[in-house]
Amino acid sequence: MHWSFKTGYHEIAAKKFLATGAPFPQCKSFKRLHGPGSCEGWILVETDDPKVCYEHAAEWAEIMHWTVTPVCTDEEAAPLIAKVYG
Template identity: 35%
Template sequence: MKFIVSWKIPKGSVADSEARFLKTGAPPPEGVKMIGRWHGLSGGGVLIAETDDGKALYAWLAFWNDLLEFQTTPCVEDAEAGEVMATLKR
């Protein structure tokens, strides 16, 4: 399953989060595939992750939870959404 993960960096966490990112590179853990990650100019960002292991995704985000604020939602691609929409009776 794919997940959209967006984050915000509170003003008081910018320097520490930048230092941790530069030190670690923030790679996904085993069991989580990062499709892509984009850093916004406003100090936040978004990534798309794919995993069947919710615990692994949780562990990845928990490592950053002291510095970043996350929103995470499962998502589907256009083709998958279209399949669902085609079955709706309206």
């Protein structure tokens, strides 16, 4: 999940983050990454339910832009590629 602050919302987002910790309890694991000095970052999420990503993005949508890109590992992708091209 890629996030960036909407114009004029950096301080509001920072205060909300500091006050809440921006929990993501519905997923197996997550790692939040910040681009220093850039007003953007990423959250790497492991979940079997993509709806948790939608919910988290919706909770912050008023102050942040989101791009959510599902990804899979080589081990997950290989059988799918073999199905199409094999």
